[in-house]
Amino acid sequence: MKEKLVVIGNGMAGMRTVEELLEIAPDKYDITVFGAEPYGNYNRILLSPVLCGEKTIDEIMLNDDQWYEDNNITLHKGVKVTDVNRKACTVTADDGTTIDYDRLLISTGSDPFIIPVPGHDLPGVIGFRDIKDVDTMIETSKSKKRAVVIGGGLLGLEAANGLIKQGMDVTVIHLMDWLMERQMDDISGEMLKHSLEEQGMKFKMKASTTEILGDGKVEKIVFADGSEIETDLIVMAVGIRPNIELAKKIGLHCERGIVVNDTLQTYDPKIYAIGECIEHRGMVYGLVAPLFEMAKVCANHLAEYGIGIYEGTITSTKLKVTGIDLFSAGDFMGDETTEDIVVRDASRGVYKKIVIKDEKILGAVLYGDTIDGAWYFQLMREGTNISDIRDALMFGQGHLGDSGHGGNVVANMSDDAEICGCNGVSKGDVVKAITVKGLFTLEEVRAHTKASSSCGSCTGLVEQILESTLGGDYAAPEAKPICACTDHTHDYVREQIRKQKLTSISDVYKKLNWKNDDGCAACRMSVNYYVISTWPEESKDDYQSRFINERAHANIQKDGTYSVIPRMWGGMTTPKELRAIANVAEKFDLDTVHVTGGQRIGLYGVKKEELPLIWKDLNDEGLVSGHAYGKALRTVKTCVGKEWCRFGTQDSTGIGIKLEQLSWGSWMPHKFKMAASGCPRNCAEATIKDFGVVCVDSGYELHIGGNGGIAVRVTDLLTKVETEEEVLEYAAAFCQIYREEARYLERTAPWIERVGFTYVKESIVDDAAKRKELAERFKFSQEVTKSQDDPWTERSTKGVDAHEFVPLKVIG
């Protein structure tokens, strides 16, 4: 028999929890939902666009009646729960329904706070909370012209903006010195006011309402200073009050909201509560964003998985008013212990302030140019040490070369502007998916539109679109889980693999409560890497958790054929090798022979069955796999160095070959490229490689963290050394710290930006003992995993994975 779950409140929080629950434990509960509003579940945060006439009610519905039916959920619409008997575990509603529950979820949301001045109960005084309020505003605007909005916060300004769009003359009343004082500082608040005034909004600041007058309906509002304004409509948007009436009545412990613990459980263990009606660690949330994190945790506990705790949410704010671009997050005011970096450009209407403490971002407020809001927010949440990028921080993330989508100003883009160059997804496609399908997270947008699901370089743009479409209600998750199969992050999983000595994927999935036995393509590849890189001796590589390229030791092409790229040590080759490649190309009819960017030769259009035959021919002439298909060392690019070049200072090809011999065959979090240039002219382009050597007369400069791909990043100079032995030791140590600490599929460049160059430098340069240990561990891993046994030879002559290359059967 299924248990019974009753949900009081048919809003976003409650239904999000139900959706999460259905995903992980679809058959656990018979679910009944009570909703006081006569509608299905709608996206409350899009009420502003409805008021502006940009969207219809139908467009903001999240779950229609069909959804409840499809999921066997009993929905009581327009029915208010009046009592709960906690002893008998029953719920009673105002239509006389009484039903049992095993678990109860309270998600009654919040009510707008109505200032109890005389006259507050006159017709024409409303909040801005639900469809009914919006209907009243639109209806009033058809016959009346004057409106007053009390409250110059986020909600009030959106209401005022909507009323102006409906043709009304609107005055905003605000108690404080500047607008949105909880999200803006005085300067940006003043800039905002100025922009809104240009759009026709009127303001009365530092004004306190004393009385509302009218004969049977609102006519006039009176202030403490004796002044008054005539009006036909008053919208109170001065804050919300958690709706805890029912919870109080049934004796649940409440402060400002219903008090819950980190699992969203109330003082009655059978009763959970979520959303704007709760108080968690002293915080009451009025934005939608935290709901998603709460819903995940709550659903997990309702499903009795018992993992995941809610630790609170840092929220950021964006205002959904056309033509106004503002962003704020965290502590943007600062105090005597903090430092500010400020840019103020009055003629461009741009103001940016970042508040910093101990080299970490505490908060930010951006006005007029909010492109980098998401980036600052990320740096803030991750607690990144920004000392290394401090001088460039204000210029934003986009000041570096960023291929595929130049410009980067989402707000100014037209709907047909391409966002995702890999999958051909336009801004309009993304916006439509967000609004029509009711999406809230990056993952959802990826699933529905494919935007940012390939190379990922447009992730920031997609997050910006989410932000600008959903406004303050979008929040990137604090720490992203590896994938939908788990709630754990990459870092947590890896830490547990180390601590609990987990040596296989199945161990990890069992011990860390994976949601399904097999995982998925994303987590299997990640976890396999973490297991084998943490326990090289004790673990066994899981072949079926490798991407096809690493199983077949060749790159799959779009037509299902493969490419073959043999290694050319340090970019050097011989007539004999070239002849072998030419012979193979002719023998197997391979028309496309390409010189790669990494100083090698690629053969394309190879049938999978023929791979071992080709490898055999190449092996016979001494050629081995170039690992051009792997998350591994790719190439070491070199120039000819002092042996030939009149400028050369050291043997760059020689050191390149030694570096390649040291590190080839080693699995990494992502591909890894090296280069060695013979002089500072840097013909081998060592300063855009993961590890680069630039020879100088007195020794070798070592550079790390460069990238020539998606976002061009120039290396940081790690140190200068004098001997080849040192170059090799530093290279091994750098490879190993990257192998051990970067997340799977994180190149060295973003990894270094995340952990800070200083950290890497301290680990490798300043701490000689640590460097030697890292280098030793790298060599140990190379030896114990026999990573330098050529995978092509194993498959061409030693019969490894023979099944991979022959059909199971040929029929017909």
Place this chain on the structure above:
Amino acid sequence: MSNWIEVGAVDDIPVLGARVVKNGDVDIAVFRNSNNEVFAVTDSCPHKQGKLSQGIVHDKSVTCPLHNWKIDLTNGEALAPDEGCTGHYATKIESGKIFVEIK
């Protein structure tokens, strides 16, 4: 007229792996999951014809190696939110041998 053809032993396919059966011009991908169930679909993703036999198998689905579409192996349908379908073949196992129904 249905025609059950023996294509090999269950153990010829790695757990969570796939092998290809060549049927004239058509490649059929035959999968084995962690419960030793066997499935067969046309070896061509409905999206851009990626070879599904080269994908990663999990539960009763496979992730296409080209663009990460997930295909339900029990019916050849793309899993939501993607839409599309590839050919599906009935399979059965008798005494450790796999049979695929070719119509």
